[in-house]
Amino acid sequence: MGEPVTLCPADAVADLEMKAFSVGPDFIAVARIGDGLYAFDDTCTHAACSLADGELEGATVVCPCHMGQYDLKTGEVLDGPPPDPINVYPVYEDDGKLMVELD
Amino acid sequence: MPETYVVAGANLAGGTAAATLRGDGFEGRVVLVGEEPVAPYERPPLSKEFLRGEAPFEKALIRPPDFWDMNQIECRFGSRVARIDSGSREAILDDGEAIRYDKVLVATGLRNRTLGVPGAHLGGVHTLRTVADAEAIRARTAGATRAVVIGMGFIGAEVAASLRLCGLEVVAVEPLPAPCYRALGPQIGAVVAAIHADHGVKMHLGESVDAFEGGERVERVVTGSGMRIDCDVVVVGVGTTPVTGLLEDEGVHLKNGIVVDEHCRTNVDGVYAAGDVANHLHPLLGHHIRVEHWQNAMKQGAAAAKAMLGSPDPYDEVHWFWSDQYDTNIQSAGHVSDWANPVIRGDLEARSFVAFYLRDGWIEGAVALNRGRDLRRCIALMKSKAVVDPAKLADADTDIRSALATA
Numbered sequence: 001m002g003e004p005v006t007l008c009p010a011d012a013v014a015d016l017e018m019k020a021f022s023v024g025p026d027f028i029a030v031a032r033i034g035d036g037l038y039a040f041d042d043t044c045t046h047a048a049c050s051l052a053d054g055e056l057e058g059a060t061v062v063c064p065c066h067m068g069q070y071d072l073k074t075g076e077v078l079d080g081p082p083p084d085p086i087n088v089y090p091v092y093e094d095d096g097k098l099m100v101e102l103d
Numbered sequence: 104m105p106e107t108y109v110v111a112g113a114n115l116a117g118g119t120a121a122a123t124l125r126g127d128g129f130e131g132r133v134v135l136v137g138e139e140p141v142a143p144y145e146r147p148p149l150s151k152e153f154l155r156g157e158a159p160f161e162k163a164l165i166r167p168p169d170f171w172d173m174n175q176i177e178c179r180f181g182s183r184v185a186r187i188d189s190g191s192r193e194a195i196l197d198d199g200e201a202i203r204y205d206k207v208l209v210a211t212g213l214r215n216r217t218l219g220v221p222g223a224h225l226g227g228v229h230t231l232r233t234v235a236d237a238e239a240i241r242a243r244t245a246g247a248t249r250a251v252v253i254g255m256g257f258i259g260a261e262v263a264a265s266l267r268l269c270g271l272e273v274v275a276v277e278p279l280p281a282p283c284y285r286a287l288g289p290q291i292g293a294v295v296a297a298i299h300a301d302h303g304v305k306m307h308l309g310e311s312v313d314a315f316e317g318g319e320r321v322e323r324v325v326t327g328s329g330m331r332i333d334c335d336v337v338v339v340g341v342g343t344t345p346v347t348g349l350l351e352d353e354g355v356h357l358k359n360g361i362v363v364d365e366h367c368r369t370n371v372d373g374v375y376a377a378g379d380v381a382n383h384l385h386p387l388l389g390h391h392i393r394v395e396h397w398q399n400a401m402k403q404g405a406a407a408a409k410a411m412l413g414s415p416d417p418y419d420e421v422h423w424f425w426s427d428q429y430d431t432n433i434q435s436a437g438h439v440s441d442w443a444n445p446v447i448r449g450d451l452e453a454r455s456f457v458a459f460y461l462r463d464g465w466i467e468g469a470v471a472l473n474r475g476r477d478l479r480r481c482i483a484l485m486k487s488k489a490v491v492d493p494a495k496l497a498d499a500d501t502d503i504r505s506a507l508a509t510a
Contacts, residue, residue, distance in 0.1 A: 047152075047427070055479045064475030065432050066425050067398075081145070081397070083162060 004099040013037075013098065018061070020052035028100060030091055031056055031072060038072040039091035039100045045077075045084040106131035108411060109194045109202055111184035111349065112210030113137020115145050115397065116378025116404035118165050120208050123408035125174040133176045134202055136194070139233055140181035142168060147397055149237040150261035151427055155269055156241065160234055184211070189353045189371045206411045209350065209361055209369075209376040210404060213343035213395060218253065222315030228337045231258055240338060247335035248272060251324045253312055255282035257426050259340035260295065264428040266338075267302050274332050275299070275306045276324065282306070283426070286435065288442030291458055291470050294451055295428070302429055343395065345380045358382060360393045365417035367407035377407035386419045387486065388438060396424040421485050434478045437485050439468035446493045448503075449474060457481070457496075457503075464490035464508065480504050 007021045007030060018031045020042040029042035029052040038059065042051050049065035056062075059072045068080035075088040090101040108124055110117045113135050121135045137143065144163040152158035161168075171178050183197045187209070193201040215230040217223055229240050240262075244250060248271060252263045255277040263273050279285070281292025282299060299306060311327035315337065324332045345360035355369045356362040361376035363369055365384045369376055377383075378400040382393040399422055406418035423436040431454060439460040449456030457471040457478060465488040471478035480503040484491060495506035 049432075049475075053476065055476050062479050064479070065427075067423065067475075067479065081147075 002102045004094070004101050007098040007100055010093045010096050010098050016056060018052040018054070018056060020050055023100070023102065026102070028089065028102070029061075030098060030100070031061065033059060033072075037091045037093070037098070039089040040070070040072060040075060041086040041088075043086075044068055044082060045086060046080070046082040051086075106205040107134065107203060108132070109134045109136065109184070109204040109207045110210060111136050111187070111194060111207065112212055112378065112380075113139065113143045113178065113180055114210060114212055114378065114400070115143060115165055116212070116400040116407075117208065117210035118143025119401050119404035120210060120377060120408040120411075121176050122166060122170070122174065123405045124412065125176065127409060127412055129412055131205070133174075134179065134194075134204075135171070135176050136179040136182050136184050136196065138181070138183045139235070141234065142166070142171060142178070142180060144234065145397060146232070149234060150231060150258055151265055153234070154231075154237050154241060154262065154265045163234070184209075184349050187349050187353060187374065189355070189374055192373060204373070206373045206375065208367075208404075208407050208411065209347075209374065209380060210378040210400075210407075211346035211349065212379045214346055215339075216342045216344055218312055218339055218341060220312055220314050222317065222321065223339075225315050225317050225321040226319050227317070227321040227335065228315055228339065230339050231262060240336070243336045244269065244271060249334045249336075250274070251276065251332055251334040251337045252340065253277075253324070253337060254340040254342070255279075255299075255306070256340055256342070257283060257286065259338065260299065260428055261426060262338045262340065263299060263304050264302065267304060268429070273304045274324075274334070275304055276310050276312055276326060276332075277306065277308050278311050280308055282308075283433075286424075287433070287470055288439065288445075288458075290442065290445065290451075291472070294454060294472065295433070298428060298431055298454065343379075345393070347380065350374070359391075362391060365419070366410040366414075367403065367418060368410065375407050375411055377403040381407075383418065385422075386417050387421065387488075392422075392438060394422050394424075396422060398423050419486075421482050423482065432473050432475060433470070434475055435468065435470045436478060436482050437466065437468035439470075445470075446496045448477065448497050448499055459491075459493075459496050461491070461493065466491060466496075477503055 013032045020029045027042035031038045044063045054064040068082035069078040075085040143165045184194045185197045186195045250271045252259045252275045282295045284292045314325040360382040379395045426433045445458035455473045460468040490508045491506045492508040495501045
């Protein structure tokens with residue numbers, strides 16, 4: 001795992017919300033579902049839409065453009081047109097900040 | 104003796120069905136027969152990324168190239184089921200080979216209609232269905248500057264957008280009053296017309312085609328009102344015909360495609376149909392419907408395979424499709440029977456909205472531009488036929504999932 005990167009204040013991502021962050025050349029999305037935090041590639045592998053603009057259905061993100069669906073725990077494609085999975089990353093709160101560890 | 108299941112049509116519906124048979128544990132023989140000389144692929148990129156040269160063909164394959172061999176699916180690509188003999192239970196290929204089947208799935212899809220006008224045979228007059236068609240259009244447009252698109256349904260509208268993005272001048276001729284008129288209705292059709300006008304497509308609506316003129320290659324289009332439009336290439340998208348010839352004289356009920364029940368079964372034992380060719384009894388709608396959508400091809404293909412394996416579950420997905428034109432993402436769900444008086448959430452002018460079409464208080468259909476999350480949220484409401492509050496639907500600050508009417 002790489003060095004932890006600070007994304008934002010911990011309260012910037014509310015419950016059942018997603019937000020996308022630019023980290024170097026990458027776009028990383030964070031979702032909060034109750035006590036769970038999920039960090040994953042924001043860019044859909046099908047047509048490069050921003051997954052954070054999509055919909056959360058449990059621990060599944062649905063792409064806003066063509067309804068590709070990914071499991072937020074594994075990054076695996078569950079349904080729809082995406083050809084490849086997305087990467088998922090460790091994410092946690094530390095001292096009031098959201099931290100993510102990229103590969 | 105292990106059973107043999109034959110799938111006629113090596114496309115998204117047929118390929119998904121064959122893969123599902125194996126995925127769900129069928130151990131008999133699976134034979135996948137398809138007219139095109141390539142493995143099953145999805146067609147949406149053909150009018151978009153592939154046509155513009157932005158994505159390779161391999162990206163459109165529905166499974167990795169070695170999938171079919173690894174799953175012991177016998178592939179007959181470049182071959183066609185010419186006839187199904189439901190008495191002897193044989194699928195007869197165009198080279199005469201007869202394959203004895205226990206069950207057969209017909210997923211033969213569509214053929215493009217052509218215009219029966221003078222000059223329709225000229226070089227440079229294209230239709231688009233297969234990857235070979237798309238390659239031919241790419242080759243023809245490479246050195247061209249002026250294109251005419253005939254028919255502004257989804258294929259025509261997407262081709263027009265792609266050719267504009269590739270720098271060609273595009274003139275469109277459409278007999279109906281707006282692009283995508285049948286699928287999106289007059290109001291949203293007018294928004295789509297404005298999007299194409301903004302991108303420099305010159306559109307002649309309510310206009311027909313009388314002839315194509317030229318030497319060996321098309322040089323101009325002559326319209327019904329006498330306009331002469333000079334061009335280097337023409338793409339015709341004027342609709343389709345279901346491919347049902349293989350079932351003629353077999354007693355299979357054919358009407359607007361192949362008529363099937365909610366389990367994708369025809370009226371003849373052992374014969375199933377799915378995808379663009381199937382006129383399916385949809386449990387949500389209570390009547391037969393045939394649609395030509397990516398999602399339906401994939402999901403109905405899988406559902407038909409499961410039905411062949413004995414699943415009692417009907418196919419009852421809410422129909423959904425998308426179209427990408429320039430930077431506009433269009434999505435539509437459900438089935439609209441009346442285009443009058445939609446409830447609008449968002450802003451038509453800003454091209455960010457959902458139009459809801461209600462029937463007896465529930466959402467029968469919805470069309471969204473650049474508003475995928477909202478569209479996704481209303482699908483569950485459509486499936487449950489829940490009675491909704493139009494004021495809540497129209498209020499962009501109210502979550503669509505909580506738009507139920509309160510007693």
